[in-house]
Amino acid sequence: MKNLTNEKIEKRIDDLLAKMSLEEKVGQLHSINYGGEFTDKIKNWLKKGGAGAMLLVDNALAGEAEAVRVSREKINEMRRFALENSPSKIPLLTCRDVIHGMHTTYPIPLAQASAFNPEMVRECYRATGEEAKAYGVDVSFAPMLDVSRDPRWGRCIEGPGEDPYVGEVMAKAIVDGFQDGDLSKDTSLGACAKHFVGYGASEGGRDYNRTEISEYTLRNVYLRAFRSAAESGIASAMSSFNEISGVPATANRHTMQEILKDEFGFEGFVIADWLAIYQLIRQGVAEDIAEAAALAKNAGLDMDMADDAFGENLVALVNGGKVSEDIINDAVRRVLRVKFALGYFDKDSCEQKIEYDMDAHRALARRMAGECMVLLKNENATLPLSKDTPVYVCGPYAFDKRIINGSWAADGDLSYSVSVADGMSAKSDKVCFSNDRRELSVQDEILRFAPRNGKQTVVVVLGESDKVTGENHSVESIEISAGQVDLVKRLKRMGNTVVGVVLAGRPLALTEAEPYLDAILWGWHSGCETGNAVADIIYGDVNPSGKLAMTLPATTGQIPLYYNVTMSGRTSDAYYGGRFVNGDDEKIYGYNNMYDDMSACPLYHFGYGLSYTTFEYGAPVVDTAELSLDQINSGKAFTVKVKVKNTGNREGKETVMCFIRDKVASMMRPIRELCAFEKVTLGTGEEREVEFTLGFNQLSFYNAENKRVVEPGKIEIYTGADCYAEGNVNVKVV
Ligand code: GLC
Numbered sequence: 001m002k003n004l005t006n007e008k009i010e011k012r013i014d015d016l017l018a019k020m021s022l023e024e025k026v027g028q029l030h031s032i033n034y035g036g037e038f039t040d041k042i043k044n045w046l047k048k049g050g051a052g053a054m055l056l057v058d059n060a061l062a063g064e065a066e067a068v069r070v071s072r073e074k075i076n077e078m079r080r081f082a083l084e085n086s087p088s089k090i091p092l093l094t095c096r097d098v099i100h101g102m103h104t105t106y107p108i109p110l111a112q113a114s115a116f117n118p119e120m121v122r123e124c125y126r127a128t129g130e131e132a133k134a135y136g137v138d139v140s141f142a143p144m145l146d147v148s149r150d151p152r153w154g155r156c157i158e159g160p161g162e163d164p165y166v167g168e169v170m171a172k173a174i175v176d177g178f179q180d181g182d183l184s185k186d187t188s189l190g191a192c193a194k195h196f197v198g199y200g201a202s203e204g205g206r207d208y209n210r211t212e213i214s215e216y217t218l219r220n221v222y223l224r225a226f227r228s229a230a231e232s233g234i235a236s237a238m239s240s241f242n243e244i245s246g247v248p249a250t251a252n253r254h255t256m257q258e259i260l261k262d263e264f265g266f267e268g269f270v271i272a273d274w275l276a277i278y279q280l281i282r283q284g285v286a287e288d289i290a291e292a293a294a295l296a297k298n299a300g301l302d303m304d305m306a307d308d309a310f311g312e313n314l315v316a317l318v319n320g321g322k323v324s325e326d327i328i329n330d331a332v333r334r335v336l337r338v339k340f341a342l343g344y345f346d347k348d349s350c351e352q353k354i355e356y357d358m359d360a361h362r363a364l365a366r367r368m369a370g371e372c373m374v375l376l377k378n379e380n381a382t383l384p385l386s387k388d389t390p391v392y393v394c395g396p397y398a399f400d401k402r403i404i405n406g407s408w409a410a411d412g413d414l415s416y417s418v419s420v421a422d423g424m425s426a427k428s429d430k431v432c433f434s435n436d437r438r439e440l441s442v443q444d445e446i447l448r449f450a451p452r453n454g455k456q457t458v459v460v461v462l463g464e465s466d467k468v469t470g471e472n473h474s475v476e477s478i479e480i481s482a483g484q485v486d487l488v489k490r491l492k493r494m495g496n497t498v499v500g501v502v503l504a505g506r507p508l509a510l511t512e513a514e515p516y517l518d519a520i521l522w523g524w525h526s527g528c529e530t531g532n533a534v535a536d537i538i539y540g541d542v543n544p545s546g547k548l549a550m551t552l553p554a555t556t557g558q559i560p561l562y563y564n565v566t567m568s569g570r571t572s573d574a575y576y577g578g579r580f581v582n583g584d585d586e587k588i589y590g591y592n593n594m595y596d597d598m599s600a601c602p603l604y605h606f607g608y609g610l611s612y613t614t615f616e617y618g619a620p621v622v623d624t625a626e627l628s629l630d631q632i633n634s635g636k637a638f639t640v641k642v643k644v645k646n647t648g649n650r651e652g653k654e655t656v657m658c659f660i661r662d663k664v665a666s667m668m669r670p671i672r673e674l675c676a677f678e679k680v681t682l683g684t685g686e687e688r689e690v691e692f693t694l695g696f697n698q699l700s701f702y703n704a705e706n707k708r709v710v711e712p713g714k715i716e717i718y719t720g721a722d723c724y725a726e727g728n729v730n731v732k733v734v
Contacts, residue, residue, distance in 0.1 A: 004183075004233045004267040009340040013333050020088050022315055022325065025332045028052035028090065029303050030311030031271065035059075036068045038078055046078070049086040050311055052335055053093040053271075053303065054078065056137065075136035076350040090336070091344040095192075095271075098140035099158060099408035100124075101527060102131035104361040104416065107372045108406040108469075108505055109144060109170065111524035113160045113549035114609075115371035116655040116679050118173040124368050125177025127361045130187045134354035135411075138342060139190035139236055143174035145225035146195055146240075149562040151550065152205025154473035157407060157505035157525070159200060160225060161549030162562045162606065165674045167225030175232040183235065184343035186352050190235030195273055197255050198222045199240040205559065207474045211242045216667060218244065219702035223259065230264040235338045237270045239301055241279065248283045250276040250296050257300030269302040269334035277301070277309035289313060294322045302331040362416060362529060369526035369533030371653075374546040375610040376510075376520040382497055383519045384540025384612060385457060387428040393421050394433060394491075395461035396484065397503045403463070406505055406525030407470025416528040420461045420501060423531030427539050457497045459538065460488060462513070466525055469505030477556045479509045492516035501534055507552040511603055522546070540612065545653035545679070547609035547722060551575075554603040557595075563606035563723040564670040573671055574600030579724065580671065607657055607674075607722030613648025615682070617656075620719040620729045628734050632710050637695030638731060642719040644690060646682035655679045657725060658692045661716040666703050672723050675699075692719075699733070 017025070027050040032042055035058040045051040056075070058068040075094060082092035100106050106124045107115075115121065132140055147167050148156035160167040171193065178191040198218060201211035213222060226237065237260060239250040249255060250272050260266045277296045278289060286292035293304070293313040304310040317323040339345065375383070385391060397403060401417035424431045462484045468475055480502075492498050493516075500517040502508065505525045514520070521544070523534050536542035553561045565575055573580045574594040594600040620642040627638055644656055658676040662669040675698040678690050694717070699710045712733050719727045 004235060004341055005337045009337060012340060012345070013336045016088060016090075016336060017329055017332060020332070022318060022328070024049045024087055025328050026050075026310060026314040028332045028335045029314060029328070030308065031055055031095070031303055031305050033057050033306050034068065034070060034078070036070070038074065042078070043081065045311065046082045046092070047085045049088070049090065051082070051092070052090065053095055053139075055305065056094055056096040070136075072134070072136045079350050091339055091349060093138045093335075093339060094136055095139040095141060096132070096137045097142070097408055098128060098132045098137060098411070099142045099144065100406065101128050101365070101409060102135060102411045103413040104128070104131060104358065104365050105405040105409045105412035105527040106365050107369050107524055107526040108157045109159060110157045110161055110505065110550060111372035111526055112368065113166050113170050114374060114524070114546045115368065116547055116677055117371050118169050120368055120371055121170065121173040122177040123364060125174045126180060127356070127364055129178045129180065129189050130354060130356040131361070133187050133189050133352070134356060137189055138349070139192055139338070140178060141192045141194060141238060142178070143171055143191060143229070144194050145171050145229060146200035147222055147225065148200035148550070149560040150202070150205035151478050151507040151553070152474050152476065152556070152559060153200065153202055153207060154407070154469045154475070154506065155207060155471055156200065156550065157469045162551060163549065163564060163674050164221050164224040166549050168228035171225045171228040172232045175229055175234045179233065179235065183338070183341040187354055188342075190268070190338055190342065191229075192236040192238050192271070193226050193229035193234050194238035195240030195249070196226060196237045196260060196270065197240060197249060198244050199242050199249075202242060205474050207472050208241050212245050214245075215706060216702065216704070219706060226260065227264045230260065230266040233267070235268040235341065237266065237268065239270055239272050239276055241273055241276055243283060248280055248285060250301060251280055251285055251299045253299040261300060267334070268338055269331065270300060271303040272296065272301055272305045274305050275307045277304050278307040290317065293317060297323050297327060297331070302334050365527050366529035366532050366536070369529050370536050370542040370544075372524055372526055372546045373533060373537055373544055374522040374548055374608075375537070375544040376522050376604055376608070377514070377517060378610055379518045382499060383521070383538060385538055387539055388430060389457055390430045390432070391424065391428070392432055392456050392458045393424055393461065394458065395487065397463050398433060398461040400503070403466040404503055404525055404530035405466065405527055407466045407473070409466070409527075412528060418529055418531035420459070420503075420531045420534050423533070423535035424459065424538065426532070427535045427541075457499065458491050459499045459501060460491060461501045461503060462488070463503035463523070464505065464508060466505060469525070478507060478553065478559070479556060480513055485512045488513045488516045499538070503530065507550050509553055509555050509603065511554045514603065543612045543650060543652045544609070545611060545655070547607045547655050548604055549606070551602045551606050552604040554601065555598060557598065558600060558602070561600070561602055564673055566668040567671050575602065575605070576671065576724065577601045605723055607655075609722075611648070611652040611654065613646055613650050613652035613684070615652070615654045615721065616645045616647045617720050617727050618643035620717055620727045622717070622729050622731050624731070626732045626734055629710060629712055632696050632699065632733060635695065637693045640692045640694060640717055640719065640729065641689050642727060643687055644680065644682070645687040646684055649684055651681065651683045653679055653681045654721070656690045657720060657722060658694070659718040659723065659725060660694070660699065661718070662699070662701070662711070662713065663716055664713050665701070665711050667701070669701065672718065674723070
């Protein structure tokens with residue numbers, strides 16, 4: 001556990017708390033938002049020490065509005081005002097949604113998860129931390145750790161995808177990036193684990209909808225990334241809008257207090273999401289805002305957001321005996337911990353002058369984008385193209401510089417954005433496109449420019465706008481648009497070689513277009529350097545190595561569709577296309593893909609991604625076939641080794657994955673569970689032995705008693721390229 005605090009800080013907090021009035025304590029639990037003007041309302045709150053944090057956010061849908069612009073000077077002015085007017089001279093905390101970049105935008109988090117390169121993710125968030133701190137941000141409302149199995153939900157783009165282990169890895173990488181191991185460094189800022197908890201299970205993929213989550217699934221799927229964030233010493237967390245099986249997350253003592261704080265040892269503060277306390281009235285668990293404030297406070301929420309619920313009600317609630325001062329003191333301690341950890345009682349946070357190297361940040365953004373992109377199809381080695389090949393670039397997003405940054409990129413400096421057309425033109429003088437460089441209708445595109453001789457290679461840039469992703473943007477259908485399918489079909493029917501580049505935030509269903517594409521590069525919304533990174537891969541300067549962190553269904557109707565599914569008692573493993581049906585099943589039930597009218601197999605499964613080279617795997621080997629439960633519980637682990645060889649004709653990176661299956665346990669366990677991965681770079685012909693160490697953390701799960709346990713029995717281990725990996729070895733726990 002990386003502690004957020006230490007004895008010295010705790011002592012200083014004790015001394016400070018002893019001096020503070022109840023009013024001032026409550027002030028620390030109240031946040032105000034800056035909407036672009038240093039208003040009298042803000043000043044009045046600050047005058048009496050009545051606000052502990054200021055959100056540099058100006059509306060409920062910060063992800064899509066142009067961010068409120070505020071200068072560092074203005075932030076410093078407000079900080080000074082707060083300090084001068086604070087009876088106990090407590091500094092103000094500024095917060096902002098810095099989700100995947102500041103002026104330099106990096107790929108959306110779901111894309112970064114698909115790089116399977118946590119060290120590079122950490123670097124991106126370290127660089128972002130420099131830019132955010134220079135701007136004057138003390139806490140960023142990231143990482144978003146909501147595991148999601150439903151790509152209709154626009155916010156899946158902000159998270160780690162469908163796998164809890166990837167969620168754990170992303171949590172640590174982003175916390176380490178932002179907090180840099182020591183919050184007191186000038187360029188470190190606090191991170192915020194959100195949205196606590198289960199928001200990704202929104203029914204129907206409809207944002208803000210209810211979630212029905214059993215304790216078993218809550219613990220084994222949705223909580224794991226937050227446990228990792230707590231263990232990484234994260235400074236804050238944010239309660240979510242959703243209810244969890246009838247109890248709103250923002251009033252949920254079981255999750256916020258009993259699990260996050262008591263069980264996971266989280267030492268920071270929990271802030272509500274925007275108006276989430278007020279929304280308890282709408283959710284039907286409070287009569288009015290005062291009752292909502294009492295409910296949330298007693299459930300373990302530490303700070304309000306945008307509804308003044310705590311700022312206006314907690315003093316009266318304490319005086320009225322509805323909330324104890326002990327609970328207030330614990331919450332204030334948590335907020336002060338972050339402020340002490342940031343060093344704000346020992347240095348003037350207004351005097352920090354932080355410089356950073358923008359060119360280096362953009363170069364990193366380009367590398368990260370190249371690591372995230374996923375090569376889904378490459379018939380007859382269509383790619384990479386020669387720079388001497390005449391290429392016609394077209395499609396609705398060929399020239400776009402905005403959507404490539406994705407949602408929650410309002411701070412991005414678009415002057416840095418590179419479109420696909422620009423990226424490709426920068427590499428080859430054989431690139432042509434519609435002269436007026438604007439989005440043409442499908443008909444125009446066809447009639448006006450696409451060649452009729454069928455000898456040309458066409459790169460068609462498809463996907464979705466960032467405006468249908470992120471908060472408050474869910475879709476009923478994830479099918480790629482009919483116009484785009486029509487364009488692809490027509491281009492192919494002319495006899496062209498057609499390369500599809502898909503710039504999307506969420507998984508889209510490409511089934512209709514797929515047969516007409518000779519190659520498909522899944523480019524995500526990969527930030528300001530998307531165009532250069534696409535060109536790097538198209539022309540072979542970068543060998544693609546991304547793998548899907550979220551399943552690409554064949555159709556919307558298949559959703560929810562995810563790899564870490566438990567085995568049905570009657571039908572086979574539809575996600576796995578019958579791979580695990582054995583003779584007996586065949587006789588009794590036959591292979592049943594669970595629909596009469598459609599396969600239940602994804603178009604592209606979890607972990608899938610091609611390279612310009614090929615890799616071969618040996619069989620996994622374990623250093624012991626048997627371990628006792630006592631050995632595992634006392635920390636003993638075993639190793640799994642697997643050889644992987646680059647059998648192609650160029651260097652490449654390969655993410656080697658290790659899955660387990662606990663086939664007989666006290667609760668049903670998934671057919672495959674990712675428990676470790678390593679991305680290796682192999683030269684032509686090079687072979688490497690990759691080693692995984694598996695122990696309690698990798699084998700344990702939460703049982704029916706909500707205890708994290710390893711149970712006796714056979715554990716199947718699978719190693720390989722993706723969730724269909726077949727290299728198998730067993731270890732027995734006795
Ligand atoms: C929004 C989002 C949350 C964000 C907060 C502040 O509604 O749900 O992710 O951090 O409000 O902008």
